[in-house]
Amino acid sequence: xxxxxxxxxxxxxxxTTFAQRLGEITGLPVFAExxxxxxxxxxxxNGVSVLANQIDYLMYRSEQERDIRRLExxxxxxxxxxxxxxxxxxxxxQRELLSQPEFDLCTRFFTLIRSLLxxxxxxxxxxxxxxxxxxxxxLRNRKVEIARMDDLQLQQSLLDCWLGNEEVNRIIRIxxxxxxxxxxxxxxxxxxxxxxxxx
Numbered sequence: 001x002x003x004x005x006x007x008x009x010x011x012x013x014x015x016t017t018f019a020q021r022l023g024e025i026t027g028l029p030v031f032a033e034x035x036x037x038x039x040x041x042x043x044x045x046n047g048v049s050v051l052a053n054q055i056d057y058l059m060y061r062s063e064q065e066r067d068i069r070r071l072e073x074x075x076x077x078x079x080x081x082x083x084x085x086x087x088x089x090x091x092x093x094q095r096e097l098l099s100q101p102e103f104d105l106c107t108r109f110f111t112l113i114r115s116l117l118x119x120x121x122x123x124x125x126x127x128x129x130x131x132x133x134x135x136x137x138x139l140r141n142r143k144v145e146i147a148r149m150d151d152l153q154l155q156q157s158l159l160d161c162w163l164g165n166e167e168v169n170r171i172i173r174i175x176x177x178x179x180x181x182x183x184x185x186x187x188x189x190x191x192x193x194x195x196x197x198x199x
Contacts, residue, residue: 009127022124
């Protein structure tokens with residue numbers, strides 16, 4: 001069964017860029033978010049179909065994980081099921097875009113899928129100051145955004161809460177605050193960790 005590496009961080013941290021760069025270096029396939037292809041994403045940005053959007057993302061991520069597990073060497077996922085649940089589902093619940101029963105449904109779905117698929121072996125967390133994330137958020141200029149720039153502090157709190165309950169040895173924390181588009185030193189740090197045998 002292939003190893004699952006997930007890249008996480010707040011919006012604007014550089015998850016997609018980092019995942020692509022790590023994929024280039026390791027030769028592992030990268031499984032991206034593909035916002036434009038998701039059927040409910042545009043509506044959810046306007047506060048409509050938010051539950052359908054979250055269930056779709058959780059389902060889509062579980063399908064990506066299933067495909068990664070079928071690969072001999074595994075793969076890299078940009079964001080991932082934990083990010084979509086622990087950060088974004090909880091964020092939308094706190095913003096009242098998901099009612100309590102709707103959030104409970106997301107929780108049931110996430111818990112069921114995670115009981116059927118093993119969690120990622122490696123979680124790479126991109127650390128970035130909120131002001132730098134806000135600047136990058138503005139620069140990326142995506143056509144559709146559900147998460148807002150003023151959500152970044154709450155995203156960070158949700159990220160910290162999630163990772164605080166994870167096994168420390170599965171987490172690689174990377175300083176992503178510099179503008180090194182090749183992530184030279186960060187990639188070297190990750191490669192050293194990937195070379196360590198699984199316990």
